[in-house]
Amino acid sequence: MIRLSKPFTTTVAVAALTLALGACSALRPVMGVLRPAHARTPVDATAYGASKLRGYLGPDAIDGKTLLGPPPAPDSLRGQADRQAYEQTRALQGSPRWAAAIRDNDIWAGGALERYSCAAGRQISSQATPAVWKLLHRMELDVRTVGTPAKDFxxxxxxxxxxxxxxxxxxxxxMKTNASYPSGHAMVGWSWALVLAEMAPANTDALLGAGKAIGDSRWICGVHYQSDVEAGRVLGAAMLAREHAEPQFLADFAKAKAELAKAPSRTAACPAD
Incomplete structure (x- = not known):
């Protein structure tokens, strides 16, 4: 677990931490993908009015394909390592970590959002924390805007x-038409972890651990390569840095941070991996 001497206060720190994690995890596999928008509707979207929300960024805010560059070639050392990680982790079927990867697959109703509630020690939901929920939902919409062009390219x-x-x-x-690189789940998982760590710096370690686990679940699941997830983390951090330049994001963030500080404490037991 990475320990920080002080909480995130600038987007520079956000980007630096993501790059450091990408370098350190170069030989480890990871998780993270979103189903295409037409194939999935977030749980509780109608009740909260999330279907009427829009992201903070326009389609030209970040050039993800240039920022990331291409995925590893299949016959490169990294490409071979990606494939080996996929093959080796098929043996995890039926294990507790495999079960956690299943829970993490659904960002909203599965284990993903639950991980952040556990890490923050606060109940995060559309009812308990509507301002946090709104911010996270708009960020997820930005993941689609920012990540899809690179996927398609x-x-x-x-x-x-x-x-x-x-x-x-x-x-x-x-799954045959929605591309693997970068991982949308990893973008969501890491950007949410970073923004929540900004809101609750005392819980930084746990929140970043939750975000990393959500990415890792994707290679464990077998729906992404390790390098897909690392690319998702880099692009997710870049997205959050860019969102900090948007007045509406800053206004929503201030409301969400104040709300999370007063949110009900989480009392239910947290599931283990």
Whole structure:
């Protein structure tokens, strides 16, 4: 676990930490992807009015494909390591970590949002923390805006395509057309961890651990390569840095931070990996 001497106070620190983690995890696999917008609607979206929300950023805010560059070539050392990680982690089927990857697959109703509630020690939900919920939801919409062009441009196939070994979620048709690089789940998981750590700096270690775990669940699940997740983390941090330049984001962040500080303490037991 990475320990910080002081909480995040600038987006420079956000970007620096992400790059450091990417370098340190170069030989480890990771998780993180979103189903395409037409294939999925966030749970409780209607009740909260989330379907009427928009992200903070426009389509030209970040050039993700240039920032990231291409994914590793299959025959490169990194490409081979990606494939080896996928093959080795198929043996995790049925393990507790495999079960956690299944929970993490659903960002809203599964284990992903629950991880942050546990890490923050506060109940995060549309009812308990509507301002936090709104901010997170608008950030998820930005993930689609920022991440989709790079996905479409590089069009990397997911690791399980053409391979019948087990993955932790049902195989669906969209997996053949929704590209693997960068990981949308990793973008969401890491950007949420960073923004929540800014709101609750005393819980930085736990929140960043939750964000990392959500990314790691994607390679464990078998729906992404390790480098897909690392790219998602880099792009997610860049997205958050850019969002800090938007007045509406800053206004929503101030409300969310004040709300989280007063949110009900979480009393339920947290699931273990």
């Amino acid at each position: 590089y069009n990397r196939s997911r690791p399980m395509i053409g391979d019948d070994r087990p993955i932790c979620i049902p195989r669906e048709g969209w």
